[in-house]
Amino acid sequence: MSEAIITFKNVSKTYILYKNDQARFKALFFKPRNPKTNKALNDVSFEIYRGESVGIVGDNGAGKSTLLKMITGVAFPDEGEIIVNGKVAALLELTAGFSMEMTGRENIYLKGYILGLEDAYIKQIEERIIDFAELGDYIDQPVRTYSSGMKMRLGFAINVNIEPDVLVVDEALSVGDASFKRKCKDKIKEIISAGTTVLYVSHNAESVREICPRSIYLRKGTVIFDGNTDETLKVYQDYKAAQKNKKK
Numbered sequence: 445m446s447e448a449i450i451t452f453k454n455v456s457k458t459y460i461l462y463k464n465d466q467a468r469f470k471a472l473f474f475k476p477r478n479p480k481t482n483k484a485l486n487d488v489s490f491e492i493y494r495g496e497s498v499g500i501v502g503d504n505g506a507g508k509s510t511l512l513k514m515i516t517g518v519a520f521p522d523e524g525e526i527i528v529n530g531k532v533a534a535l536l537e538l539t540a541g542f543s544m545e546m547t548g549r550e551n552i553y554l555k556g557y558i559l560g561l562e563d564a565y566i567k568q569i570e571e572r573i574i575d576f577a578e579l580g581d582y583i584d585q586p587v588r589t590y591s592s593g594m595k596m597r598l599g600f601a602i603n604v605n606i607e608p609d610v611l612v613v614d615e616a617l618s619v620g621d622a623s624f625k626r627k628c629k630d631k632i633k634e635i636i637s638a639g640t641t642v643l644y645v646s647h648n649a650e651s652v653r654e655i656c657p658r659s660i661y662l663r664k665g666t667v668i669f670d671g672n673t674d675e676t677l678k679v680y681q682d683y684k685a686a687q688k689n690k691k692k
C-alpha cells in the first residue's frame with residue numbers, strides 16, 4: 445500500500461450553540477455552563493492514500509463540510525488526531541484570506557505565502573494563475589474593486605495552479621458563468637488525472653461515481669460506510685428509501 449496522505453484517528457468535534465453573538469463573545473473569557481451542543485463529527489477514523497479520489501456523501505448537516513474544513517486547517521477537532529502530509533488546495537471558501545486593499549497580483553503572493561510557497565515558485569506560476577483567472581487589467585487593481593465572481597475566479601485560479609498534493613472540492617461551489625464553470629470542471633479533471641489526491645463532497649451521486657472509486661458515507665457525524673463508491677451509494681440510498689417509507 446502507498447503512503448497515507450490524510451489520516452483521521454478517532455476525530456470528534458462538538459459545536460457549542462450560543463444564544464447570540466454576545467454569548468459567543470463572552471465564552472472567549474468564561475466557559476459556558478451546560479451549554480447546548482451539537483456533535484458534528486463523532487469518532488471518525490480513516491486513511492486516504494496518495495493518488496486516491498474519495499467522495500464524501502451524506503445528508504445536510506452530516507458533517508461533510510466540518511470534515512473538509514479540518515483537512516484545510518480552518519476547523520479543529522476537540523478529540524482525536526488529524527495528519528495531512530502535503531500541500532492542500534481547497535475549492536471551498538475561495539475568497540478567504542484575500543486582502544481587499546491589495547491587488548489581485550499581490551494577493552497571489554499573499555495566498556502563496558500562507559500556503560508556505562517560496563517566492564521563486566510563486567513567480568513561476570504567477571502568469572499561469574493570471575491567465576486562468578481572466579481578469580484582464582483588473583489583476584493590478586485592488587481586490588475591493590472586484591465583483592464577487594471575479595474574486596472567486598482569482599481564488600479558484602490560485603488553488604488549482606499551485607500543484608497541490610491534495611485537492612478538496614465542494615461540488616456546491618459555484619464559480620462564475622457557464623463557460624468559466626466548464627473550464628473549472630475540466631481543470632479539476634486534469635488535476636485528478638495527474639494523480640492528485642482528491643476529496644470530493646457532493647449531493648450528486650452521478651458526479652461522485654464519475655470522479656471517485658471510493659466514498660465515505662457520513663450520517664450525523666458518524667462514518668456509516670467506507671468503501672467502493674457503488675456500495676457506499678447503495679447503503680446511503682437504501683437508508684434514504686427506508687426513511688421515506690417510514691414517513692408514509
Ligand SMILES: Nc1ncnc2c1ncn2[C@@H]1O[C@H](COP(=O)(O)OP(=O)(O)OP(=O)(O)O)[C@@H](O)[C@H]1O
Pocket residue numbers: 459460461482483484502503504505506507508509510511
Ligand atoms: N460554526 C458552527 N456552529 C454551530 N454548529 C455548526 C457550525 N458549523 C456546523 N455546525 C453544525 O454541525 C453539523 C455538521 O455541519 P456540516 O456543515 O459539517 O454538515 P454538511 O454535511 O456539510 O451539511 P450540508 O450538506 O448541508 O453542507 C450541522 O448540524 C451544523 O448545523
